[in-house]
Amino acid sequence: MANRKVVYISRLLILIICIIFIMFLSMDIFNLDLKISSNQLKFLSVFLCLILSLLPDPSSHESRGLDLLRLGLFLTIIADYIFLIHQDNYSLALGLFCLVQLIYSIRYRGRDGLKMILRFIILFLVILILYRIIDRRLGEIDFQIVLAIFYGICFGLSLWEATKRYRREPNKVGNRMIVYGMILFLLCDLNLGVHYILGVLKASGEVLDFLRNISVISIWVYYLPSQILLALSGFEY
Template sequence: MKNKNYKSLIIKTLLIIISVLYILFIYIDIFNGKFPIPLDRIKYICIVLCFLISLLTGKDALNKRDVFLLQIGLFFTVIADFFLIILVNNTLGVVFFCFTQLFYSIRYRFGKFELVLKNSIIIFLLVLIFYLTVNHFIADMDILIGVSLYYSIFLIRNVVDSVKICKNNLYPYPNKYMIAIGMILFLLCDINVALRSISGDIYSVWNFPYLFRYTISSLVWIFYIPSQVSLSLSGYRF
């Protein structure tokens, strides 16, 4: 019992730290404040802490398979964000996010591993054919676009599956809501990532309003951190 209370205290402490850092960088983002530590590093720390929360699950997991798949998904999220935030390598970052969504798909489609693997290969081949066709017959396409398309298909499928999980009570309360909310916020985050990228191109050509781009950049993290917190806790047996 003492060990359980000790672990609970650690988890609550990590959640408080994430909350404080979240409020801090959102405030600085919105009001254009200054801080001695780069905000990107603070944001990345929050992602790592979410992963640590999932690692502390232990015997309090819904089941070993479920929490294992969740932990692998969050592990690839940590790697993906390392490339995106720290190394600023968007292509590799999205590639590792594809692995995140793959393991989430296996998690949400219990007992359908072969089907998930088969579908992932089919989607990959279709996206590859599309990419090569456009590259050869129309215009040079950045490989990031092809990788992002593959990732987007997986993400949308997982959001749909998470809603079905909630609707059909495939997970207990409150886990089913944590999964659905986590994935929906994940999608909203990535929608704003896409809008930020598009608005950047428009801004460089048509002087797109800076305030709009600035708001989108803030929304990315407003949605992202709660999504990761929700998912990191979704493997616990409450």
């Protein structure tokens, strides 16, 4: 980070995000009530991550990769708005997260963007055809399950591309931030999966209730730091 003004502003933003992080975690853990809701604070924190990504000067860095990062974070805040504030049309939010991982995959790969887009489209069509076949034979299946499977594949490919990028240039700070951010993103999604499965089971008990509470809190313990690292990966070090 060469520009001192950018450094100071970015540090201030990170400090504000961390304060918000502590606030909504405290609200979730201790069931605190404030004038602003936990979900609103969560959305604000992700929005500030997008603002953080706008600070680097594209003329002094990889402009295409920076544009893709910003686009990915922009779509992320739309998806998070649906999940946190709107709380409806979850299929649209899942679809947006799939698109985010596609964009990140193109960024990490650095080339052959069109080929990657075509592969994702073909993959989605194959999954969609299988869904139609299974749906007709076994009965109605929630389409969100299909999107969740497609998202899992998209995320796996994105993580793979991030790892390959790090292996190509392991000394770059930005590449390390990408890998660490994607790993935290993975841990977030794993906790989200655990929370969903426990919700489907609809069983009760001290252990299951404890796991539900831990998983729902852990989602954001990993998610927000992942977004901070991804936003910071756009800076030039």
